[in-house]
Amino acid sequence: MSETSARLLSLLSLLQARRDWPGSLLAERLEVSARTVRRDVDRLRDLGYPVRAIKGPDGGYRLDAGAELPPLLFDDDQAIAVAVALQTATTTVAGIEEGALRALATVRQVMPARLRQRVDALQVTTIDRYAARRTTVNSDQLIAIGMAVRANEVLRFDYATPGAPEGEWLPPRKVEPHHLVTWGGRWYLIAWDLDRQDWRTFRVDRMTPKTPTGPRFTPRELPAPDVAAYVAKQFKSTEQYPFRGEAILQTPASDVAPWAGRDTVVEEVSPTSCRVIMSAWSWIGLAATFGMYECDLELIGPPELIEAARQLANRYQEGIS
Structure with a gap:
């Protein structure tokens, strides 16, 4: 690989790693002059990468989203x-x-x-723990709902109400969509129902969104500290264990949801992290369950869960010879 090509790959990797880069810092990291950085940025633009110059004391660069998907660089x-x-x-x-x-x-x-x-060597066979109750949702349908949530736009949709007479016409539901969540193998929409003037939870697989969406709205506050707490209350199970806690897992919600219990709430925090609320037979058991996921985590609480995690960590440490 030529020196210029290798440097372009290094520059692209740096631009993907953070939002804004001062030009002087890029030059320092690449061990070249600021003029060379400018030339390399122009080469990336010629290849289709939307690198934008940003204003500032030293100037800088940002890799924006473009109309087309240029080649990506993964480590x-x-x-x-x-x-x-x-x-x-x-x-x-x-x-x-x-x-x-x-x-x-x-x-x-x-x-x-x-x-x-x-x-x-990593040929994965997915064994569906909730095959008996899991429902799949159409990707276009999920994207349409997610876009309405993100844009704070009123969503209209037909809803397949269980037990309704076949062929009966029902008016579309009109809601202010608040959040998409997964629980127990299903997708749900949490929304403020404009006709009923109350919060409602809708199964996404029963929804058929209509276009266009309605006017924009100012999001309301949930009657709970956060979405996870609200969902936990809505789907409270009679089989729920008495010791319940919360953690942030540094892994996508889609990786956790298939293995979550019936009374476990999984809420997406970011594309690479999620909030999980679950219960267990003891605080030690709950701490151990959170630790079973192969990712970094932050225990939120309650204090009894955090203390149990300390006890468990000490127990393992003492058991290592």
Whole structure:
């Protein structure tokens, strides 16, 4: 690989790692002059990468989203994560099977041999713990609802009400959509029902969104500290264990939801993290359950859960010879 090409890849990797980069800092990290950085930025633009100059004392650069998807640059861990995620992407969202398989083939094709061997060794078979009650949702349907949530736009939809006489016409529901959540293998929309003037929870697989969406609105406050607490109250199970706690897991909600119990709430915090509320037979048991997920985590509380985690950590530490 030529020195210029290698430097372009390094520059692209840096631009993907954070939102804004001062030009002087990029030059320092790449060990080149500011003039060379400007030339390399122009080369990336010629290749289709939307690199925008930003104003400031020293000036700088930002990699924006573009109209087209240029080639992406993944490090080894990111490439492995993408490949595994694509293998398990169709668990609860229908209509993306072909796209996921084509994306997996594309990622695998451009991988170096060392990574391709690791991916081929990670052939994942998804065993659906909630197959009896799990329902899949259409990807277009999920995106339409998610966009209304993000834009704070009134959503109209037909809703398949259980027990309603077949063929009976029902007027569309009109809601202020608040949040999409997964619980027990299903997708739900939390929303303020404009006709009933109250909060409601709708199963996404029973919704048929209508276009266009309605006017924008100012989001209301949930009658709970947060979405996770609200959902926990709505779906409170008679089988719920008495000791209940909360944690932030540094892994996507889609990776946690398939393995969550019936009374467990999984709320997306970001594309790479989620809030989880669950219960167990004891504080020690709850701390151990949170620790079973192979990711970094932050225990939120209550204090008894955090103390139990300390006790468990000490117990393991003393048991290591």
